[in-house]
Amino acid sequence: xxxxxxxxxxxxxxxxxxxxxxxxxxxxxxxxxxxxxxxxxxxxxxxxxxxxxxxxxxxxxxxxxxxxxxxxxxxxxxxxxxxxxxxxxxxxxxxxxxxxxxxxxxxxxxxxxxxxxxxxxxxxxxxxxxxxxxxxxxxxxxxxxxxxxxxxxxxxxxxxxxxxxxxxxxxxxxxxxxxxxxxxxxxxxxxxxxxxxxxxxxxxxxxxxxxxxxxxxxxxxxxxxxxxxxxxxxxxxxxxxxxxxxxxxxxxxxxxxxxxxxxxxxxxxxxxxxxx
Amino acid sequence: xxxxxxxxxxxxxxxxxxxxxxxxxxxxxxxxxxxxxxxxxxxxxxxxxxxxxxxxxxxxxxxxxxxxxxxxxxxxxxxxxxxxxxxxxxxxxxxxxxxxxxxxxxxxxxxxxxxxxxxxxxxxxxxxxxxxxxxxxxxxxxxxxxxxxxxxxxxxxxxxxxxxxxxxxxxxxxxxxxxxxxxxxxxxxxxxxxxxxxxxxxxxxxxxxxxxxxxxxxxxxxxxxxxxxxxxxxxxxxxxxxxxxxxxxxxxxxxxxxxxxxxxxxxxxxxxxxxx
Numbered sequence: 001x002x003x004x005x006x007x008x009x010x011x012x013x014x015x016x017x018x019x020x021x022x023x024x025x026x027x028x029x030x031x032x033x034x035x036x037x038x039x040x041x042x043x044x045x046x047x048x049x050x051x052x053x054x055x056x057x058x059x060x061x062x063x064x065x066x067x068x069x070x071x072x073x074x075x076x077x078x079x080x081x082x083x084x085x086x087x088x089x090x091x092x093x094x095x096x097x098x099x100x101x102x103x104x105x106x107x108x109x110x111x112x113x114x115x116x117x118x119x120x121x122x123x124x125x126x127x128x129x130x131x132x133x134x135x136x137x138x139x140x141x142x143x144x145x146x147x148x149x150x151x152x153x154x155x156x157x158x159x160x161x162x163x164x165x166x167x168x169x170x171x172x173x174x175x176x177x178x179x180x181x182x183x184x185x186x187x188x189x190x191x192x193x194x195x196x197x198x199x200x201x202x203x204x205x206x207x208x209x210x211x212x213x214x215x216x217x218x219x220x221x222x223x224x225x226x227x228x229x230x231x232x233x234x235x236x237x238x239x240x241x242x243x244x245x246x247x248x249x250x251x252x253x254x255x256x257x258x259x260x261x262x263x264x265x266x267x268x269x270x271x272x273x274x275x276x
Numbered sequence: 277x278x279x280x281x282x283x284x285x286x287x288x289x290x291x292x293x294x295x296x297x298x299x300x301x302x303x304x305x306x307x308x309x310x311x312x313x314x315x316x317x318x319x320x321x322x323x324x325x326x327x328x329x330x331x332x333x334x335x336x337x338x339x340x341x342x343x344x345x346x347x348x349x350x351x352x353x354x355x356x357x358x359x360x361x362x363x364x365x366x367x368x369x370x371x372x373x374x375x376x377x378x379x380x381x382x383x384x385x386x387x388x389x390x391x392x393x394x395x396x397x398x399x400x401x402x403x404x405x406x407x408x409x410x411x412x413x414x415x416x417x418x419x420x421x422x423x424x425x426x427x428x429x430x431x432x433x434x435x436x437x438x439x440x441x442x443x444x445x446x447x448x449x450x451x452x453x454x455x456x457x458x459x460x461x462x463x464x465x466x467x468x469x470x471x472x473x474x475x476x477x478x479x480x481x482x483x484x485x486x487x488x489x490x491x492x493x494x495x496x497x498x499x500x501x502x503x504x505x506x507x508x509x510x511x512x513x514x515x516x517x518x519x520x521x522x523x524x525x526x527x528x529x530x531x532x533x534x535x536x537x538x539x540x541x542x543x544x545x546x547x548x549x550x551x552x
C-alpha cells in the first residue's frame with residue numbers, strides 16, 4: 001500500500017492510499033479517515049460507497065463527515081467506484097464502465113477481467129483495512145449514495161452479520177426495474193437470478209433480511225421518479241417487516257449539498273448501532 | 277446578475293452567481309449561502325476571501341461552513357481571487373496574475389485595467405449583495421485564508437467601522453517582508469507607501485486599529501516560516517494593543533483540511549460579535 005497523501009483534519013488523519021488489488025487486477029485508490037484514538041485502540045469502520053462518475057475524492061472533499069466521525073470515534077473508508085487504468089475497458093458514457101462499476105463482479109467479456117467491485121469492496125479492501133489501520137472489523141457499517149446506495153443496500157442485505165447499520169442517500173433500490181440497471185445486464189448478462197442478487201428490492205423479495213434501514217431522499221432529485229423510486233423499497237420493506245426510515249427531504253437535489261446536510265444524521269445513527 | 281446554480285443545503289440555499297463587474301471590467305463569479313430566515317429578515321454577512329490559485333469554488337466545496345452559518349443565521353459570501361477571461365493579462369505562474377489578485381487595485385500596466393480586487397471586494401460586490409440578497413449590511417464581518425487572510429486583515433484594518441469581526445486562517449500578514457509580496461511590487465510599483473496600505477503589519481505600525489483579531493495557523497504549514505510569519509503580526513498587535521488570539525494548531529497544514537477543521541470556531545467567534 002502506498003500513501004498518496006495524509007493531512008491532519010478535525011482531530012484525526014485524512015489519508016489517501018493506493019494499492020494493487022488482486023480483485024480488480026489494477027491499482028486502486030481509496031481514502032480513509034482515522035480519528036485520534038488511544039494507543040492500541042481499534043475503532044468501528046463505516047464504509048461509504050460513492051455514486052456514478054465519482055472516485056474516493058468526491059465524498060472526501062465534499063462529504064463533511066470528518067467532524068462527525070471524530071466526535072463518534074469512527075473510521076470512514078471511501079473506495080473508488082470502478083477499476084481504473086489504460087488496460088481497463090470503457091465506453092464513452094458516464095453510467096457504465098469507468099466510474100460505474102455498480103458493485104458487481106462482472107461475468108461478461110470484456111468486463112469480467114477487471115470489473116470485480118463486489119469482491120474488491122467485500123473482500124480485498126477489507127483485508128487491507130484490517131491489516132493496515134486500527135480498525136475493529138467486528139464493528140462495521142455501510143452507507144452509500146445513488147449507485148453507492150445500491151451497493152450499500154445490496155452488500156448490507158447480503159452480509160447482515162457483518163454490518164451493524166446500513167443506510168443510503170438517494171439509493172438506486174431496484175436496478176432491474178430502472179434504466180440504469182442496463183449496466184447489470186451488460187456486466188452480468190441476462191441471467192435474472194444473477195441480477196436479482198444485485199437488486200436491493202429483489203434481494204428482500206427473495207428473503208434477505210436486515211432489522212432496519214435508514215434512507216434519505218431529496219424530493220427535488222432529478223433522478224427520483226425514473227431511476228431511484230424509493231417507493232419500491234418502502235413496499236418491499238413493509239412486506240418483509242424491515243423497519244425502513246425513509247425521509248423525503250423537501251427541496252434537496254442529488255448532489256453533495258444534499259449528502260453533506262444529512263451526513264451527520266447518518267453517522268449519528270451508525271454510531272448508535274456500532275457503539276451499542 | 278445571473279444565477280449559475282442553486283442547491284438546497286443545510287437548511288438554506290447555496291448559490292453561485294455571475295455578474296459584470298464595473299470594478300474589474302470583467303464578468304465575476306461568486307458564491308453566497310443564505311440560511312432560511314423569516315420573510316423580510318436581513319441576516320449578517322460574513323465575507324470569506326480565498327487564497328492563491330482558488331476561486332469561489334474551493335471554500336464552497338470544501339470549507340464546511342454551511343452547517344455553522346445555518347446554526348447562526350449568517351450569510352457567507354465567497355468572491356473569486358482575481359479577474360478572469362481571455363482579455364485579462366496573466367503570467368505562467370501560480371502566485372501572480374489570475375488566481376492571485378492580492379486584493380489590491382493595481383496601478384501598473386498591464387495589470388491596472390482589470391486587477392482591481394480591492395474595489396471589487398470593498399465596493400462593487402457589496403453593493404450587489406446589499407441589493408440582491410437579504411443582507412444586513414450594518415452587520416458584516418470578514419475572514420480569509422492565506423492571500424485571502426491578507427485581504428481580510430488589510431480590509432478589516434482599513435474599514436474597522438464596517439466589519440465587526442476580522443479573522444484569518446494562515447494569513448500572509450506582512451507581504452512587504454516575504455517573497456509572495458513581490459506581487460505588490462508588480463501590481464503597485466515600488467511606492468512603499470502604497471505597498472504598506474496593503475500589508476497588515478505595516479497598517480498596524482502606521483496606526484490602523486481594530487479591537488481584536490483571531491488567527492489560526494497550522495504548525496505543519498509548509499509556507500509558515502518563509503511566507504506567513506505570524507510572529508510579525510503578534511509583535512505588531514502587542515505593540516499596538518490589539519487583542520490577537522493566535523492559535524498554533526499542531527500538525528495542521530495549509531489546506532482546506534485545516535480550514536474546515538476550524539471554520540466552526542471562526543464562525544462562532546464572528547456570530548458572537550455580529551449578534552452582539
